[in-house]
Amino acid sequence: MDDKKELLKDQLYQACEEKLEGPDVTAYSRSFSQDDLQSLSICRELKIDLKALMGLVQSLTNDRRFIPLQSASGPVWRLRPEEEANKYRGLEKDQVLVYSWIDNAGGEGIWQQTLRNKTGITQDQQFKNILKQLEAKRLITSFMSVQNASHKCWIKASIKPSIKATGGPWYADGDLDESFINILLNVVFDFIKDQGSYSTRGTGGTARGASTSPVLPKKVLKGKESEVAVAARGKKRDADAITNDDESTPLKARRSNGQQRILLPMPAGYSNYITLAEITERIAAANITRGTKLKESDVKQLLDVLMYDGRIEEIKVGRRVGYRAVRISKHDPSNFVPGSVPSYDLPSNGLTEAPCGRCPVFELCEEGGPVWAGGCEYFDGWLA
Amino acid sequence: MASSTQTKNSAELCVLLIRELYGQLPSRIFEILLSTGRSTVQQLARISSTGLRHVRHGLAVLIQQNLIYHYTDSDTSRTIYEANHYYAYNIVRNGKILDCVHRNYGEAAKGIVHLVMASGHMRVGSIVDAYLKSHGKVANNVNGSSEPTNGHANGDDPFDDSAEEIQVSGHQVLDDIAHLIAIGILEPLSPKMLQSPEDIKREHESRVVHTVRDIRNRSQNLKMLLEPTYLYGSGAKRRKLANGDRTRGFSAANDDDTIEDTIILRVNYEKCLVELRNQRLCQFVDDNIGHTAAQVYGALLAALSKKLSCCQPDPRDDSIDPMNPPTVTTIEIFEYLKLSVDVFGGIGKPSADQINVTSAEKVERHPPSGDGDGDEAGYDAQASIEEPDNYGDVDMEMANGYHLNGAHGGNDGEVSGPNGTKDTKVTFADKGPTKAERMQRMRQHLLVLAESRIHFVRHSGTRDMGEWTVDFEILIRQLRFLELDTIIEDTFGREGLRLIKILRAKGKIDDKTLPTMALMQKGDVHMKMVEMELAGFLDVQEVPRDNNRVAARTLFLWFFDEHRTLTRTLDNTYKAMVRHLQRLEVEGQKKKNILSLVERTDVQGMEEEKLNGDAFNEYQQFLDIQSRLLGQVSKLDDLVSVLRDYQAQVLSVLRPPVF
Numbered sequence A: 001m002d003d004k005k006e007l008l009k010d011q012l013y014q015a016c017e018e019k020l021e022g023p024d025v026t027a028y029s030r031s032f033s034q035d036d037l038q039s040l041s042i043c044r045e046l047k048i049d050l051k052a053l054m055g056l057v058q059s060l061t062n063d064r065r066f067i068p069l070q071s072a073s074g075p076v077w078r079l080r081p082e083e084e085a086n087k088y089r090g091l092e093k094d095q096v097l098v099y100s101w102i103d104n105a106g107g108e109g110i111w112q113q114t115l116r117n118k119t120g121i122t123q124d125q126q127f128k129n130i131l132k133q134l135e136a137k138r139l140i141t142s143f144m145s146v147q148n149a150s151h152k153c154w155i156k157a158s159i160k161p162s163i164k165a166t167g168g169p170w171y172a173d174g175d176l177d178e179s180f181i182n183i184l185l186n187v188v189f190d191f192i193k194d195q196g197s198y199s200t201r202g203t204g205g206t207a208r209g210a211s212t213s214p215v216l217p218k219k220v221l222k223g224k225e226s227e228v229a230v231a232a233r234g235k236k237r238d239a240d241a242i243t244n245d246d247e248s249t250p251l252k253a254r255r256s257n258g259q260q261r262i263l264l265p266m267p268a269g270y271s272n273y274i275t276l277a278e279i280t281e282r283i284a285a286a287n288i289t290r291g292t293k294l295k296e297s298d299v300k301q302l303l304d305v306l307m308y309d310g311r312i313e314e315i316k317v318g319r320r321v322g323y324r325a326v327r328i329s330k331h332d333p334s335n336f337v338p339g340s341v342p343s344y345d346l347p348s349n350g351l352t353e354a355p356c357g358r359c360p361v362f363e364l365c366e367e368g369g370p371v372w373a374g375g376c377e378y379f380d381g382w383l384a
Numbered sequence B: 001m002a003s004s005t006q007t008k009n010s011a012e013l014c015v016l017l018i019r020e021l022y023g024q025l026p027s028r029i030f031e032i033l034l035s036t037g038r039s040t041v042q043q044l045a046r047i048s049s050t051g052l053r054h055v056r057h058g059l060a061v062l063i064q065q066n067l068i069y070h071y072t073d074s075d076t077s078r079t080i081y082e083a084n085h086y087y088a089y090n091i092v093r094n095g096k097i098l099d100c101v102h103r104n105y106g107e108a109a110k111g112i113v114h115l116v117m118a119s120g121h122m123r124v125g126s127i128v129d130a131y132l133k134s135h136g137k138v139a140n141n142v143n144g145s146s147e148p149t150n151g152h153a154n155g156d157d158p159f160d161d162s163a164e165e166i167q168v169s170g171h172q173v174l175d176d177i178a179h180l181i182a183i184g185i186l187e188p189l190s191p192k193m194l195q196s197p198e199d200i201k202r203e204h205e206s207r208v209v210h211t212v213r214d215i216r217n218r219s220q221n222l223k224m225l226l227e228p229t230y231l232y233g234s235g236a237k238r239r240k241l242a243n244g245d246r247t248r249g250f251s252a253a254n255d256d257d258t259i260e261d262t263i264i265l266r267v268n269y270e271k272c273l274v275e276l277r278n279q280r281l282c283q284f285v286d287d288n289i290g291h292t293a294a295q296v297y298g299a300l301l302a303a304l305s306k307k308l309s310c311c312q313p314d315p316r317d318d319s320i321d322p323m324n325p326p327t328v329t330t331i332e333i334f335e336y337l338k339l340s341v342d343v344f345g346g347i348g349k350p351s352a353d354q355i356n357v358t359s360a361e362k363v364e365r366h367p368p369s370g371d372g373d374g375d376e377a378g379y380d381a382q383a384s385i386e387e388p389d390n391y392g393d394v395d396m397e398m399a400n401g402y403h404l405n406g407a408h409g410g411n412d413g414e415v416s417g418p419n420g421t422k423d424t425k426v427t428f429a430d431k432g433p434t435k436a437e438r439m440q441r442m443r444q445h446l447l448v449l450a451e452s453r454i455h456f457v458r459h460s461g462t463r464d465m466g467e468w469t470v471d472f473e474i475l476i477r478q479l480r481f482l483e484l485d486t487i488i489e490d491t492f493g494r495e496g497l498r499l500i501k502i503l504r505a506k507g508k509i510d511d512k513t514l515p516t517m518a519l520m521q522k523g524d525v526h527m528k529m530v531e532m533e534l535a536g537f538l539d540v541q542e543v544p545r546d547n548n549r550v551a552a553r554t555l556f557l558w559f560f561d562e563h564r565t566l567t568r569t570l571d572n573t574y575k576a577m578v579r580h581l582q583r584l585e586v587e588g589q590k591k592k593n594i595l596s597l598v599e600r601t602d603v604q605g606m607e608e609e610k611l612n613g614d615a616f617n618e619y620q621q622f623l624d625i626q627s628r629l630l631g632q633v634s635k636l637d638d639l640v641s642v643l644r645d646y647q648a649q650v651l652s653v654l655r656p657p658v659f
Helices: A002-019 A034-040 A040-046 A050-062 A082-086 A091-108 A113-120 A123-135 A180-194 A209-211 A217-235 A242-255 A278-288 A296-308 A377-383 B008-022 B024-036 B041-048 B052-064 B086-107 B107-118 B123-141 B170-183 B197-203 B208-230 B237-243 B269-288 B291-307 B330-336 B379-383 B390-404 B421-431 B433-453 B472-506 B512-520 B522-534 B562-591 B594-598 B614-645
Strands: A031-033 A066-070 A074-079 A140-146 A152-156 A196-200 A261-265 A312-317 A322-324 B068-072 B079-083 B121-123 B186-187 B264-267 B459-461 B467-469 B539-544 B554-559
Touching: A002 A034, A002 A040, A002 A050, A002 A074, A031 A034, A031 A066, A034 A050, A034 A074, A040 A050, A040 B459, A050 A066, A050 A074, A050 A278, A091 A113, A091 A123, A091 A152, A091 B554, A113 A123, A113 A152, A123 A140, A180 A196, A180 A278, A180 A296, A180 A322, A180 B024, A278 A296, A278 B024, A296 A312, A296 B472, A296 B512, A312 B186, A377 B562, A377 B614, B008 B024, B008 B052, B008 B086, B008 B562, B024 B079, B041 B079, B052 B068, B052 B562, B068 B291, B086 B107, B086 B170, B086 B614, B107 B121, B107 B123, B107 B170, B107 B186, B107 B264, B123 B264, B170 B186, B170 B208, B186 B208, B208 B467, B269 B291, B269 B472, B269 B614, B291 B467, B330 B433, B433 B459, B472 B512, B472 B522, B472 B562, B472 B614, B512 B522, B522 B539, B562 B594, B562 B614, B594 B614
Parallel strands: none
Antiparallel strands: A031 A074, A066 A074, A140 A152, A196 A261, A312 A322, B068 B079, B121 B264, B186 B264, B459 B467, B539 B554
C-alpha cells in the first residue's frame, strides 16, 4: 500500500511538473487548485477519487514537495523543486519550522523579529542556535533590507534577495550608492549629448560672431564639409557599431585641440536620437557597471532623473522615442571624465543674482526693522 | 480694483518709483491714494495734512503722467481720483522700452517716444516742435563736446545721436510719429482713457464690454488709418523705416491732415510690452536652441506682433478666438528676417537618411491641450497624429525634397534635379545663397523651433510655405517655470529642482515614494523637502490613516502649488526691487555733498573739470553703485514681466485689465 502510494505521489508530482511552463525561476510559482489537480490526466486514468487525492496531497505536503497556500478561491498548492525539498531532510523539528518560514518568504526574506513571532520559539538562545545551525548548513543567509535599514533579515542561501529588498542596482550593501548613480547619470548624459547633437568647430574666437556675418560662415561651411563634417558623418553612419563610436570621440577631441568646438542642435525630424534600448546596450558594452547588469527599467530610472533635472528631454520622431540634451549649445562638447564634476552653466535671473534672492533674513527685512536695505551687509558685499 | 490686487511691496515699489522720478509731493499723494483708495481733493488734503493748492499741484503731475484715474460725477460734480498702479510700475520699464524702440525702429523713433514718455502725454504739434528743437541742439553740438551721458535715474539719457548730421524737417517727424502710431507704440489719448475702467463700467451698466472696447477702438481709429501705409506697405519701405534710414526717397505718405496737430498722444505700454516680450522670448530661444534660431524667431515674432496689440487680450473681448490665434506665413516672416542673419549655420547636418521629414513637417492645427510642463505636455498631441505605416519609404522620398528647394519650390523657378542633394550644397558655397535657399533654410530653423518640447512655435498650416503661430499661454507658462526653476536650482541645488519637478509632473506624492523616484537617500530627500517647504516652494498635506493621528500612521503628501509659488515669488521680486531702490536712496544720502554739487548747473556736464580729484572719484563711485543697483532693478523687472505681465496667470488675478 505504501509503495503504491509512494508511486502515486511521484506520478502526481511529475504530472504537475509537466504542467509547468517557462524557465525554472518562474515556473515553480504556478499554483494548482483542487480542480487543476483533479483534471490532471493521471487522476482520470488511475481513477483517483477526491479522498485519495487529498491523502496524496497531504503526504506530498509533508514531504515538502507541495507548498500549501490560500487563494481567494480556496486552497491551492505550489510545487517545490525536488532539490529544495531535499534540504528539509535531516533537519530537526524546530529547524524545519524556522527553515520553512524562511523558505516561504522567498526573495523578500523575513525579518528576524517576525520570524521569531511566527515560529513561536520564545527562548532567545534556542532561536539563535537554530539560525546558526541552519547557517552552518549553508541553507540560509542574512542580509539587511534597504526598506528598514536596521532590520536583519534571513533568506535562503540559494537565492538572492529580491530587488525590493536590496533596492536594485542602486544599492550597495544596503546603502544608496550615490557616487555610482552620479557617474552613471553623467555617462548616460554624455551618450545622449553625443548622439543628439552636431559637433562643429567655431572659427577661433566666439562661435556666435561667426554666425552673424553672411560671408564668413560660407567658408566655415566649406571647411566643415571637408573635415569635421565628413568625419562626423562617418561617425554617425556607424552609430550601430556603438563601441567604435566611443573610441572615435576622444580621438576627435584631441585633434581639434586648441580650437573651440561647439555643439549644434540637429534639424527637425532627426531620427537618430538615442533610444532607451541603445543606451542600455551602450552601458553594457562600456562595462562600467561593475558586473551589475542594468535592465532597461533601471536605465529608464536614470533617464527620468535626468529629465527631472532638466538636462535632457524626450523627443518623439515618427515612432522612435529618443532622448536629447536641452540647451545643447550651452554644453561643453568634451566628454565626462569620471572623478570630475562636469561644469554646466546655470541660468540666472534678477532674483538669483541680487543679494535679496538668497538673503536668509529676507522675511525680516523692513525699513526701520532690525534688517533694512540701508544697513544690509549683503548689499555692502555685493556693491563693494 | 487697482488697490485690491496690490501687495504691500508692490505699493511701496510704485511710490518709490514716483518719488525717484517726480518728487516727494506726487509720491505722497499716490501713496495715500493706494492706501485709502478712491479719494477727493479734500480727503487727500486732510489725510496728507497738506494745503489744497499743493495737493492739486501734485495731482496735476500725476495726471500728466497718466498715473491716476480721475472721474467727475455728472450729478454732484465731485471729482474722484484713483491710483493707476499699473502705469506707475511701468516707470521702471521706461529705459528698457526706449532701448527696444531704438533697436527696432531707429533713432528718431526713440527720440519721439522719449519725449512723449518724459511728459506723460503730448500734443502732436508740441512733439514736433520739441523734437526739432532738441534735434537742432544736438546738431549744433556735433563739432563741440557732446554731452557725456551721466546716467541719471533710469538711464533715459539725452539723445546722443551726435553722429547724425542731416537736418530733419517737421514732415519727417510727423512721418515717424505716424509710423509709431501705426505700430501702436504711441496711442491717441481720449479723456475717457483717464477714467478707471470701474467708473466707465458703472456709467454704462449694461453694455460694459462694448463700451470699453469702443473707447479702445476709437483710439485705434487713427492707427487703423495709418496701418495700410506703414505696416502693410511695400517691404522696401518698411525696412527703411525699421532701420531708421533718414534718407528717404519717397514723399512722406502722411499728409498733415491725417494726424492733426491737436491730437494728444501717449505711450501705449501694452504694445511696448509686446515688444519687450518678443525680446525676452528671443533670449529664451537663444538660451535653449541657439543664436541663429533666436534671430529667426525674432523675425517671426516681429511679423506676428503686427497682429497683436497687447500681451493679455481682455477675456471679455469676444472678438478674439483663443482657439485660432493669429498666424504668420513663412513668406511674411522672411520679409522681417534681417539680411545679416546667417540662416545656413546653427543647425547640425546629419545625412539625409537620418531625417524623418514626415515628422519634421508635421502640422498641428490646434494648440496642445496638456498643461505644458515640458516634461509631460505634448505626448498626447503628438500621439494623435497619424503616422503612415510605411514611414520609412515616405522618409526617403521626402528627405530628397528637403535637400531640394523644398516641396513647395522656390519662387525664382530654380529647378533641381531629382538627386540634387549635393548640387544645391555646392551651389550655395560657390555663388552665394539665393532668396529661395535662404527662405528654405530659415524654414528649417522654424521647424527646429516647432519640434522643441518648449512649444516655441506651432506649425499650424501649409499655406504660403507654412503657417506659424505661437501659443503664448503655453510658452509663457514654460518661461515662468524656467524662472522658478532657476531660483530653485540656485537656492536648493540640482537635487531640490529634481524633487520639485517630480512633484510638478506627478502631483501629490507620498513621503516614501519620492526617494526611489529621485534616486536619493531618504534622509537627504527629507532635509531638502523641509528646507523647501520652509522657503515656501512646497506644501505638505497630512492624511492620517486612523484616528490616532500619530506621525507613524500618517501619510505625508508633498505637492507643488504653482499659483501660490508664483504669487510669492512675484511679491519677493517686488520686495527686492524696493530694497534696491531704498539702498540707492541711502547711498545718495551718504554722498549728499557731492551730489548737491553735481546738480549745480555750472557743474553739470563738466564734472571732471569742476570737481577736485577726490570728489570726482567719489562721484564716480556713486555712479557705479547707482548703475549696478538700477541695472539689477531692471533685471528684477524682467522677472516681474514674465511672472505677471506677459500672460495672465491661470487664475488671472494678478493684473487687472487696463486700457
